[in-house]
Amino acid sequence: MTGPAKPILTIAGVQQRFATRSGEIVAALNNINLEIATGEFVAFVGISGCGKTTLLKIVGGLTMPTQGDVIYKGERVTGPIKDLGIVFQRPVLLEWRTVLTNVTLQTSMRDLGSAAEQRRLAEELLDRVGLAGYGDRYPWELSGGQQQRVSLCRALVHKPGLLLMDEPFSALDALTREQLQRDLERMWLRQKPTVLFVTHDVGEAVCLADRVVVLAGKPGTVVANIRVGVGRARGADLLNNPQLQAYAKEVRSVLLPQEAKTGAVLTKTG
Amino acid sequence: MPASTALRVVAFIVVFGLVWEVATVLLRPPDYLLPPLHSVLAYCFAQWQVMLKHAGVTAHETLLGFGAAIAGGIAVAFVLNRFPRVATILWPSVLFAQITPKVAIAPLLLLWLGFGIESKVLIAFLISFFPILINAHAGFQSVDEETAELARSMGVRGLRYFIRFQFPHALPRIFSGARIAINFALVGAVVGEFVGSDQGLGNLIILAARLLNSPLMFSTIIALMGMGALFYFSVGMFERWMIPWHVSYRRTLQAGKIGLQDA
8 A cells, every 4th residue: 555545634844943942943843744544543653852742733733833734634724623632641631520521521522412422422431441430530549551541531532533642651561551552452443533643662653553654853854654564453462473573673773773863772662 | 627637736725725724823924914714714705795796797807808809819810811911911010919018008998998897808808819819820820731732622712721621720729829818818807907996806906905904805816716717727628628639638548549650
């Protein structure tokens, strides 16, 4: 497959510059061009500071690029995308709301359906990530992994067309992370939103994504676009899947020379 | 307030009372300087209806001033947070109001508003307004970037963002301000009564000083302390009811259950 058949998302010549505190102009992204198909799972890999998060915010319409356009569903993005779901590195749950009402926050802020309907949808999702019966608890009564699951449910409960994930599992321990990767793949296969997934974990990227986009340099540019031709569901099983391992090697081979230049250390993945 | 705290407060009061009583009995200071506790309590007991009437006046002034400070402080903080352009004009006047010594202008306020409760309410308000404002404003400003982005991703803006995100987020800080403000308000009301009034506990203190009536003086001080404690703990109980989710009320949980990992 070369290039997506029917792009839902087009990133055209996107460039981003910041003014630092000292007034210096710093470029974060340079000339990013990508086409992403409906329901595609795309992972963005790169070392810290290459502008991955910035790109995610631009795509979601939360930040405007200095130059270039993002086209989503045929329209130029000028503000937050309507059917957007976001998962951050931290769970970002509202501490005054219960687990259930943190999930229904999404649907109630968007006025989607009756309260009972919102509740039913949220409970269904919580059930699916193993949090049945946790609805009345408060976020701080949950472990970090559980909190991030709630955050995932909140991002999916309104069936978004576009799901943005900014290093969502990088603060979790390895076992919890694997479990969440499996949960995510399962839920993605069910709903099939288009996913943009930022990570610095190569293993995670090849396990989850249909395509891995490698960003590198300052300002960040796309240095590789690797399609992961492995069937679903993969179950986040890098260890026992030589095909995934081969893709991981390929991604690393692109990433490593870049790393050598900036002197950063790539953590072992998988 | 947990039972153990209540017990310690009671224990402190008992010990304090004992020391007072024993010291006055043993050392026999002149009554007008320090009367023995039992005569103060006897006075309180005999005059409780009078005390209660005056306490009611002071409480009324305090609560009106405090209520106005809560409403006004939150409203001004909202405007300062929401309209940065207005804030640049409003901040200097807010700061000006704060650096003006309220106690020093109390006689002036009495001159303007008369000897009724209005002047006391105004002083109570002015003196308790600032802690509410500062805390509410800091609370509104301190919503983290990601939460704000989350709200925007859901299309939440304007007043809805304030009600659903900013205000609940700021509540713990607003209550911190309120705990300080409630006793400030009481001080304000009493100062107002000192300067000129015909009723209230502040009025009784001035009266007691003129008459060298030390049992009345001490009875009034005890009444004021009791009122201050009642107000303070009422705010605390209201806080506990309003924000049971806040970190300061999570003690009952085992630490092991909290597994948030910051990175």
